[in-house]
Amino acid sequence: MSWNNWITKGWRKTTPVFIIGLAFAVSISDTHSAQTTQPEPNQADAGEDENGGSESPRERGRVLQKRNPIASEYQELGVIGQVFGASEDSEGSDFGGFFPTGILPLDIDAHHRIEAFASYQNYRRRILPGVAVRMFTPLPTDRPAGLEVDARITDSDRYIDQVRSAWASTGHTQTGLDEWILERPRFSRDRIRTRVRSTRLRGEHAVSPLHTVFAHLLAGDYRDLQSRNRFELNFRSATPEQPAEGVPGLDLTYSAAQTDSGTVRRNFRETNNFRTTLRTMVGGRHTAPTWTLDYSAYLSRWINRPVINEWNFVDRDMQISYLNQDPDFPSISIEPNSRIVESRETELSNYRIRDTRTADDDLAGRIDANIDLFGSDNWSFKTGFLYREKTRVNRSQRDVYEANPENILMLASVMNPELSSPVVKALYDLPPWIDVPSATDLINDPADPYLRNDALSSIETNEQRYQSFESVSALYTAIAYRSSKFDTEIGIRPEATRTRTSGTVIVPESFADPEAAFIDEVNLNGEQLIIQERSAQNRYSDWMGSISLAYRPAPLWQFRTAVFNNIMRPQYFDIVEYRRVNLPRREISEGNPSLTPTYIRSFSLSVERRDLPIGDIGIELNRIEIDDFFYSAEQIETIDGLDFTRSRIENGEKGLISGIQLQWQLDIPPLFGTLDTTLSSAYTYSKSEATVATRPTENLPVPERSRHLFLTGLRVRHGGLTGSVELSYQSSALDSLGESASYDIYRGNVRRLNSALSYQFEDYTFSVSASNMLNHPERAYIGEPNRVIRNLFTSQVIRFSVASQW
Numbered sequence: 114m115s116w117n118n119w120i121t122k123g124w125r126k127t128t129p130v131f132i133i134g135l136a137f138a139v140s141i142s143d144t145h146s147a148q149t150t151q152p153e154p155n156q157a158d159a160g161e162d163e164n165g166g167s168e169s170p171r172e173r174g175r176v177l178q179k180r181n182p183i184a185s186e187y188q189e190l191g192v193i194g195q196v197f198g199a200s201e202d203s204e205g206s207d208f209g210g211f212f213p214t215g216i217l218p219l220d221i222d223a224h225h226r227i228e229a230f231a232s233y234q235n236y237r238r239r240i241l242p243g244v245a246v247r248m249f250t251p252l253p254t255d256r257p258a259g260l261e262v263d264a265r266i267t268d269s270d271r272y273i274d275q276v277r278s279a280w281a282s283t284g285h286t287q288t289g290l291d292e293w294i295l296e297r298p299r300f301s302r303d304r305i306r307t308r309v310r311s312t313r314l315r316g317e318h319a320v321s322p323l324h325t326v327f328a329h330l331l332a333g334d335y336r337d338l339q340s341r342n343r344f345e346l347n348f349r350s351a352t353p354e355q356p357a358e359g360v361p362g363l364d365l366t367y368s369a370a371q372t373d374s375g376t377v378r379r380n381f382r383e384t385n386n387f388r389t390t391l392r393t394m395v396g397g398r399h400t401a402p403t404w405t406l407d408y409s410a411y412l413s414r415w416i417n418r419p420v421i422n423e424w425n426f427v428d429r430d431m432q433i434s435y436l437n438q439d440p441d442f443p444s445i446s447i448e449p450n451s452r453i454v455e456s457r458e459t460e461l462s463n464y465r466i467r468d469t470r471t472a473d474d475d476l477a478g479r480i481d482a483n484i485d486l487f488g489s490d491n492w493s494f495k496t497g498f499l500y501r502e503k504t505r506v507n508r509s510q511r512d513v514y515e516a517n518p519e520n521i522l523m524l525a526s527v528m529n530p531e532l533s534s535p536v537v538k539a540l541y542d543l544p545p546w547i548d549v550p551s552a553t554d555l556i557n558d559p560a561d562p563y564l565r566n567d568a569l570s571s572i573e574t575n576e577q578r579y580q581s582f583e584s585v586s587a588l589y590t591a592i593a594y595r596s597s598k599f600d601t602e603i604g605i606r607p608e609a610t611r612t613r614t615s616g617t618v619i620v621p622e623s624f625a626d627p628e629a630a631f632i633d634e635v636n637l638n639g640e641q642l643i644i645q646e647r648s649a650q651n652r653y654s655d656w657m658g659s660i661s662l663a664y665r666p667a668p669l670w671q672f673r674t675a676v677f678n679n680i681m682r683p684q685y686f687d688i689v690e691y692r693r694v695n696l697p698r699r700e701i702s703e704g705n706p707s708l709t710p711t712y713i714r715s716f717s718l719s720v721e722r723r724d725l726p727i728g729d730i731g732i733e734l735n736r737i738e739i740d741d742f743f744y745s746a747e748q749i750e751t752i753d754g755l756d757f758t759r760s761r762i763e764n765g766e767k768g769l770i771s772g773i774q775l776q777w778q779l780d781i782p783p784l785f786g787t788l789d790t791t792l793s794s795a796y797t798y799s800k801s802e803a804t805v806a807t808r809p810t811e812n813l814p815v816p817e818r819s820r821h822l823f824l825t826g827l828r829v830r831h832g833g834l835t836g837s838v839e840l841s842y843q844s845s846a847l848d849s850l851g852e853s854a855s856y857d858i859y860r861g862n863v864r865r866l867n868s869a870l871s872y873q874f875e876d877y878t879f880s881v882s883a884s885n886m887l888n889h890p891e892r893a894y895i896g897e898p899n900r901v902i903r904n905l906f907t908s909q910v911i912r913f914s915v916a917s918q919w
Contacts, residue, residue, distance in 0.1 A: 179684060182713065183655040183742060183770070184817035185843055188797070222523050223250040230914035235271035237304075237908075243267040258318040263366040267309040270618040274302050274536040275905040276442070280895055281756060282855075283367075291364040291855060292356045293900060294348060295435050297699075298443060301343030301380075302536045302543055307667065310334040311390075326397035333390035341382040342534075342546045344453065346445065350374050357437075360897040364855045371434035377447070379426040379459060379524060380697065381547040384390070413475035421467040422553060425697050426524045428452060428459040440901045441892065442540055454533065455542050456524035463697070464552075464563050467795040469509035469577060477501035485499045486592075491734040495591045502584035505686055509577030513570045514556075514563035522562040527552040536872070537906060566636040568642075572619050575632055575644045579616040579704075583685040585609070591659075600663035608655050610682060615648040615690035616704055645692045655680055671721045683713040683743065687762045695759070700760040701750060709764055712740040728779030728792075739768030742803065744816040745849035747856060760849065768803040768815045787831055794825040805850060819846040833873035848893060858902065861892030878916040885909050 180187045226247040233240045245265040252258035281296040311333040319325045351372035356365035385481025432448040452458055481497035516522060529546040536543055555562050591604030618633060622641045629645035636642070659677035666672075689704040719733035746763040749756050774797040781790040799817035799822070814820075821844040828837045842865040851857050866887045871880040886909055893903040 114180070120739055143253050158497075181817060182679070182681060183711075183739065183815060185799070185819035185822055185846055186817060187674040188819075191785070224918070225249065226916060226918045228914055228916035230912060232269055232913075233911045234269070235909050235911075236273040236274065236906075237270050239270050241268045241270055250635050252316075252318070254318065256319040256321070259316065261313075261315045263313040263315075265309070265311045267308045267817065270304070271615070271906065271908065271910075272280045272302055272304055273907050274538075275903065276300055276537055276541070276568070276901075277904070278443075278900075278902050279758075279899045280366075280902070281349070281684045282364075286355065287365055290359070292350060292353070293364055293855075293896070294353050294367045294370050295437060295443065296348050297345050298348075298445065299343055299345040299380075300433065300445075300536060301341055302534060303782060304340045305337055306339075309333070309336075316480075320397075323401060324397060324399045327395070327723075329392075329394040331389075331392040332388065335386070335388040335390075337384075337386045339384040340381070340546070341380065342543050343380040343382075345378040345380065346431075346435075346447070346543060347378065348372055348433065348435065348876070351434075357899060357913070359899060362501070362854075364895045366437070366897065366899040368437045369435060371432075371446075373430070373432050375431045375433040377428040377431050377433070377453060377459075378462070378697070379456070379544070380423070380427070381426075381549075381552075382421060382423045383549050384422075385420045386421075389416050390414070395897040403483065403488075407479075407481040409479055411475070411477040411479075412618075413473070413569040415473040417471045419451070419467070419469050421465070421469075423465045423467070423672070423697075424465075424547060424552060425455070425462040426459045427458075427462045437899070440894070440899045441890075441904050442537070445541070445786035456528055456544065459524035461524070461562065463516070464514040465573075466556075469507070471505065471507045473755050474504045476503075491594055491596050493593050493595070495589070495593065497589055499589075500584070502582065503685060505579075505581045507577060507579050507686075509574060511570055511577065513566045513572035513573060515566050517564045520560050520562050522555065528557070537904070540684045543797065544594075555697050559797075560573040568637040571633055571635050571644070572637065572642070573693075575617045576619065578646075579686065579689040579691055580614065581685045582610045582611075582613040583682065583687050585682075587710070587912075593673040602659070602661050602662075604659045606657040606659075607682070608657065609652070610654075610710075611650070611652050612685060612688060613648075613650040614685070614704075614706065615646055616689035617644060617646050618690060618692055619644050649688070649690060651688075651706075653710070655710070655712075669723045673717070673719045675723075677719045678712065678714045681713065681743070682707040683710065683762070695765060699755060699757045701757050703759065703761040705761050705763065707764075708743070708762060711742045711764075714738045728777055731776045733774045735772065735774065736769075737768075737770040739770070739803075739815065741765065741767045742815065744805070746807070747849050747858065749852070749856070761807070763850075765803055765805045766815075768801065770799050770801040770815055770818060772797065772799040774798075789830040791828045792826075795823070797822040808850070809855070811854070813850070814847050816850065819844045834871075835873075836868075836870045838864070838868045851895075858893055858895050860896065863888040865892070876918050878914075878918070879917070880912075880914045882912045883909060884912070 125850040142644055164175065197550040224247075226245075228245045229242065230244070242265055245263070246494050247261065247263045249259065249261040277299040278295055278452045279297040280293045280823045282291045283294050285292045311331070313332075314330040315327070317325060340483040348370055351370035353367040353370040355368075357368040370773070392411075392413040394409055394411045398408075399406045431452070434446045436444040436446075439443070447453055453559045476502065479497065479499045482495070484491035484494045484496075486494050505854040524547070527548050529548040531545055533542045533544050535541065555638060585608060587606055587608040589604060589606040591602055591917065593602040594600070618629075619635075622625075622634070622643050625643040626645060626647065629647045632644040632646055634641060634643050657678050658681065659675070661673070661677070663671060663673045687704060688706050688708050690706045691702075693702045714737070716736045717733060718735075719731065721729070721731040723729045728747075733755050742765045743762055745757055745760055747760045751757070759814070774795070776793075776795040778791065781792065783789055799818055799820055801818045801820075803813045803815045804811075805813065812889050821842070823842040824839070826837060826839040828835070841864070845859050845862050847857060848860045849858045864887055865885060867882070867884050869880065869882040871878055873879075885907065887905060888909055891903065891905040891907075894901045
């Protein structure tokens with residue numbers, strides 16, 4: 114589930130550009146979509162810095178990913194009929210939307226603001242403070258000039274609870290259908306402590322009556338410490354009971370099983386994340402009587418360095434069983450449970466130390482010109498040029514240690530004396546945590562409880578090495594006509610994209626590529642393996658066009674229609690050729706240098722009517738045609754008798770989304786003389802279908818696209834008092850495709866309830882907000898709803914603040 118920005122930061126006002134459907138929609142001021150996870154444009158990296166690490170694990174795992182305009186997770190609601198024209202890039206290569214020009218008001222007096230706040234997470238039950246300071250002042254120059262400094266300090270401390278599972282086919286069939294058994298249920302609690310420091314400096318100066326220059330600087334420092342306590346049960350040799358009936362046409366799921374030879378894996382991880390951001394942008398605007406010219410240059414440096422210590426312990430020949438009457442919360446039995454709590458027979462399996470460094474460089478420049486044509490304010494001509502290049506370099510030092518058979522490390526000897534903790538609504542008890550300092554110090558123990566595996570260390574170190582480069586050059590031209598009744602714009606945008614990548618693969622000596630660069634060779638379990646660096650590059654050019662028309666027959670009516678296309682390029686680290694094997698988690702991830710861009714053609718027709726007795730109403734019909742869409746493909750690969758899940762990004766063939774969007778807003782007449790109330794709602798229905806080459810006879814939904822998206826909100830104002838409540842809902846969506854429908858992974862529906870209340874008294878503002886009040890979990894299942902693979906709870910968060918402005 115996505116953690117949206119605090120309501121107190123301002124409800125989001127966004128656009129329904131990629132919603133394919135009919136939309137009953139009016140512009141819903143001050144609302145945001147159910148699943149928008151990216152930072153609000155023009156905020157100082159809100160998603161990374163300002164939220165203090167309060168985003169969901171899904172969101173944390175998507176740092177620096179491009180938006181997917183097809184996915185409901187990034188679907189936005191707002192201005193009916195708004196389109197992406199030729200001068201805009203919906204995918205995000207156009208940095209201009211995130212660092213706008215001319216944002217400082219040079220004609221106002223000095224303005225300062227200080228805010229003190231505190232947050233409380235009900236799982237952790239700890240209050241942590243923070244402070245934000247904003248100083249703005251004109252500069253003593255001959256012409257208008259202003260300087261703004263914005264600094265923020267935020268800390269948080271929270272728990273995240275989850276149940277995760279894998280499911281295995283038993284090889285049995287009933288009426289031709291496979292039967293599945295629960296495999297490796299995992300119960301865990303993560304404690305995440307964050308420290309965020311960010312500073313933003315912005316300046317603007319009018320060097321002449323017609324020319325203004327500006328400069329922006331953002332420096333962010335993010336730290337967090339994540340501690341994980343997890344235990345995992347292995348039912349591979351379990352005896353199942355009678356399978357339960359599954360979804361018609363799919364497979365059957367055993368509701369219960371038991372074994373006397375199961376294993377319990379204890380996993381402990383401590384992660385120190387160090388993330389720094391430095392971004393700068395300089396530019397200016399020249400304004401003439403009939404034309405304007407904007408220019409800017411942008412440079413960003415983003416470095417993330419997680420240092421991870423991870424331990425795996427195992428307890429063998431355990432009596433374990435499960436009962437899956439409630440798929441979300443399976444009942445688990447371990448006999449004797451005292452073995453797990455005391456951990457006297459729980460042996461070290463392996464220990465890993467990982468020191469990773471990921472650096473992103475982002476360089477861009479843009480020039481835009483807007484010219485009035487024919488000596489008229491109605492006609493305008495826009496043109497511009499954009500260049501942007503991104504580079505990502507990833508390096509990781511991995512040290513893999515295994516247990517010393519002559520000095521086995523028992524978990525009980527490094528156990529933290531803390532008691533076990535109840536997790537997932539107190540339905541399960543976690544055994545005590547590991548004593549991290551004691552376990553870490555043993556790396557220098559002369560008795561060597563850890564034995565370094567040089568082959569695995571070299572393999573895992575080199576698996577993480579890659580470098581990726583992407584550049585985009587674009588030239589756009591558009592002509593527009595504006596009048597009291599008509600708006601129209603026609604534009605075209607040619608683009609050229611270049612990519613260059615290098616990654617590592619580990620292959621048997623007989624499969625080595627003689628043209629690939631040699632890095633190292635290792636002997637693993639008697640097999641000689643070659644580590645090679647493989648490179649790839651690509652160039653392609655595209656033309657994007659747009660046509661939009663708006664007609665206002667009367668002041669309260671507006672009709673719009675638009676046709677436009679855009680491109681979604683592959684994630685530039687997905688096109689690296691690599692293969693990584695995660696042994697403890699039995700997961701394999703691969704890059705795909707053969708990925709091609711996704712091409713999207715959008716058609717929309719909308720109507721708006723304002724000031725009706727029932728409020729403002731908007732309706733929009735949309736249709737999106739998609740070629741070569743991206744999707745996550747997963748397959749089962751067997752290594753040494755164990756099933757591994759292998760995943761990589763693939764191109765689908767054709768996709769189509771169509772449907773309806775409805776939006777409505779009603780300003781209720783003032784109650785009791787001064788109480789203003791606004792109701793707003795939005796609903797989108799998306800019908801989608803897609804085809805992929807691996808399953809040509811099946812009609813699949815477009816991956817990551819929900820059928821239903823609903824948002825409703827209430828805002829009240831009474832003097833200095835403002836309150837809001839927002840409820841959002843997103844239905845389930847296909848997350849990844851497997852070899853058949855039995856292996857498809859679906860993300861469950863998402864429900865969120867947020868509220869906020871603030872009171873302004875003279876120069877002071879008092880606020881309180883509650884986020885994720887329902888604590889609805891992030892859930893996913895494979896094949897059918899009985900086979901839940903993720904059930905994650907992040908708890909409610911309450912935030913108090915006091916601000917003074919002068």
